Amino acid sequence: MMAKEEAVLTKSVTLNQCVQIIGGTLIRGDGSRIIRGANLGKPRRLAKSQIYFYSKSRSWDKQLAGLQSTPPAAVVLHEGLSLSSIPKSIAIVRVPNVNQAIWRLASWNWRQIxxxxxxxxxxxxxxxxxxxxxxxxxxxxxxxxxxxxxxxxxxxxxxxxxxxxxxxxxxxxxxxxxxxxxxxxxxxxxxxxxxxxxxxxxxxxxxxxxxxxxxxxxxxxxxxxxxxxxxxxxxxxxxxxxxxxxxxxxxxxxxxxxxxxxxxxxxxxxxxxxxxxxxxxxxxxxxxxxxxxxxxxxxxxxxxxxxxxxxxxxxxxxxxxxKVKLPRMRLQKIRGIHGRTLINDAWNANPSAMKAGLSVLRHLSSKRPGIAVLGDMMELGGYTRAGHRDVGRFAARMNPHQLITYGQKAQDIGRTAIAAGMNPQRVHHFSSRGALIRHLHSTPAGSVIYFKASRKQKFEKIVNSLTRG
The missing domain is CATH 3.40.1190.10 (Mur-like, catalytic domain)
Structure with a gap:
């Protein structure tokens, strides 16, 4: 049985009916074959009763390998792609535009429910x-x-x-x-x-x-x-x-x-x-x-x-x-080595979210050393410098045991925190991930360490380094 992620259609249709829905032309195969699901360019999730839509974002060679390994009922292609390597058991449908064909099938399925x-x-x-x-x-x-x-x-x-x-x-x-x-x-x-x-x-x-x-x-x-x-x-x-x-x-x-x-x-x-x-x-x-x-x-x-x-x-x-299961890397609590508690909040970052996280760190650390590890915030445009400085002023008010920054933009957070009165001996900046990780391994046992940065900085690699010796 196909999982819901494989796009099981509202009701089974013949290939001929499906071709009519998507505005295509059947150039090979049995039009009476039953179609029960659609696959939107994911060759690793193929099933035999699916109609597979070509994806321009994946290499054709990889898609062909998937089609040969697990042949679906039909494949939907635009003009210009070679058909010679497609298994003979797979019906072939031509369309002027694959994305438009997907939308036509999706809209049809939507109207049924x-x-x-x-x-x-x-x-x-x-x-x-x-x-x-x-x-x-x-x-x-x-x-x-x-x-x-x-x-x-x-x-x-x-x-x-x-x-x-x-x-x-x-x-x-x-x-x-x-x-x-x-x-x-x-x-x-x-x-x-x-x-x-x-x-x-x-x-x-x-x-x-x-x-x-x-x-x-x-x-x-x-x-x-x-x-x-x-x-x-x-x-x-x-x-x-x-x-x-x-x-x-x-x-x-x-x-x-x-x-x-x-x-x-x-x-x-x-x-x-x-x-x-x-x-x-x-x-x-x-x-x-x-x-x-x-x-x-x-x-x-x-x-x-x-x-x-x-x-x-x-x-x-x-x-x-x-009982909600929250998304990964959103205030995700992880047990670190030496009794440290790691809070991975580094799915993405903006000033409001970063300040909210610093407040959480203050509450959670209580009498334990609270350490904030903050990275660059992307996609702020003309607000970039002001946004990082705003976080720096807020960090000074929260006054964690250590404020650690990583990345060129994030350096403004630490500088502003110091200017706002935070003890400079408790503010550290790193431009090397290795040096940052070595420093974090030297932080007090039992610390609560909070991580926040934009997705491009891949802070999960830093977090993972603290879960093992």
């Missing part, structure tokens, strides 16, 4: 909030959801093709690196509930400034269907720049510091997570999440809102949040 759609966007917290929503919903509903960080328009067809009878809700994390990406996703699925987790500095460099990030996130609000439900962050100043003037639906807020429709309060740190009160709909309840930070409580409040809009009980919400 049309599940309810929840959409999550924001500068930070998208993946965590999506994981929380999914953990809640899957206890009583059949859910298809975004996988990993495959969250842009390019990947939408793969989720539409995974839908099958009985699937009730599609949860989409909507990311973007350019304008119109979220808008294009919304035009296809028209979400009935949406959340903007926050509006921060992420992708400011790509878009041309933080004010343009606001414009990009606005696309979700403008793309929700009439009568939809929208949740906005009451604690996020930039979220107030989002306009709901043309939105025809219900708007609710979530927050901790500021008054909100979904209010978090009485936060308590534990070794395995955080407990907190939630006041909403005239009710008050205690909840728990297996991670740390006020920013993650805000993510949980957003998830509560989405779940309530979709008719989920508070009991199921409480259970789903408590």
């Amino acid at each position: 049309r599940p309810r759609v929840a959409a999550v966007t924001g500068s930070a917290g998208k993946s965590t909030t999506t994981s929380m929503v999914t953990s809640i919903l899957k206890r009583s509903r059949r859910v298809i959801h975004t996988q990993g960080n495959l969250n842009t328009f390019t990947y939408l067809p793969s989720y539409l093709l995974r839908l099958s009878p009985g699937d009730e809700i599609l949860v989409l994390e909507m990311g973007m690196k350019s304008f119109n990406n979220i808008a294009r996703q919304c035009r296809v699925v028209r979400p009935e509930v949406g959340v903007v987790t926050n509006v921060g500095e992420a992708h400011a460099g790509h878009l041309g400034g933080v004010h343009r990030v606001v414009k990009a996130k606005q696309e979700l609000i403008d793309g929700l269907r009439p009568g939809a439900t929208l949740y906005l962050n009451a604690d996020c100043l930039r979220s107030r720049q989002l306009s709901t003037r043309r939105f025809r639906g219900s708007v609710f807020t979530f927050g901790i510091r500021n008054t909100a429709d979904i209010q978090g309060a009485n936060i308590q740190y534990r070794t395995n997570g955080m407990s907190f009160d939630v006041m909403t709909e005239g009710k008050r309840g205690r909840f728990f999440i297996p991670t740390w930070g006020d920013h993650n409580i805000l993510n949980a409040l957003a998830a509560i809102g989405i779940a309530r809009a979709l008719g989920i009980s508070f009991h199921q919400i409480r259970e789903g949040l408590a």
Whole structure:
């Protein structure tokens, strides 16, 4: 049986029917053969009843090797590719444009099911909030959801093709690196509930400034269907720049510091997570999440809102949040050598997220030495120097046992922290990964070490070096 990741079609169709759906021409093979699934250019996941779509991002030789090893029912190609090495058992379909063919099949599959759609966007917290929503919903509903960080328009067809009878809700994390990406996703699925987790500095460099990030996130609000439900962050100043003037639906807020429709309060740190009160709909309840930070409580409040809009009980919400499996490298707690606790938060970084992580380090370290290892933050454009300096001033206020920076841009964090009053003997900078690792091996036993940097710096290699002698 094919896994959901292999895009099992809503209903089995003949190859002739599939060819008609995608607008292709069958140039070889039996048109009466049954097609049960689609494979979007992943030769390692081939199955015999699939229709395989050629991928221009992978070498044709590797794709041919996969086709020869596990022949699918059919392969979809554009003009110009050699057919001589394709096994005779595989039917061949020609199309003018493979991507358009994929979209035609995905749209057809989508029309068979049309599940309810929840959409999550924001500068930070998208993946965590999506994981929380999914953990809640899957206890009583059949859910298809975004996988990993495959969250842009390019990947939408793969989720539409995974839908099958009985699937009730599609949860989409909507990311973007350019304008119109979220808008294009919304035009296809028209979400009935949406959340903007926050509006921060992420992708400011790509878009041309933080004010343009606001414009990009606005696309979700403008793309929700009439009568939809929208949740906005009451604690996020930039979220107030989002306009709901043309939105025809219900708007609710979530927050901790500021008054909100979904209010978090009485936060308590534990070794395995955080407990907190939630006041909403005239009710008050205690909840728990297996991670740390006020920013993650805000993510949980957003998830509560989405779940309530979709008719989920508070009991199921409480259970789903408590048992959520959070994405890798988001405040991931790892046992290091010599009794050290390693907090790998280095999936990506922007100033707001880095400051949130420094706050977590202060809470978790308590009487133990707290060490912050901070790297370059990419994609900030003209805000790069100001963003790193902002983190430096905040780091001085948090005053960890050691502040360690790595990378040319991150050096501004340490310099600014010293200028803001932090003891220079407790601030260290490294331009060599090896030298940094050697220094970390000399840090006090039992330390809590927090890691944060943009993805390109591959901080997981540094973290891994501290899990072995």
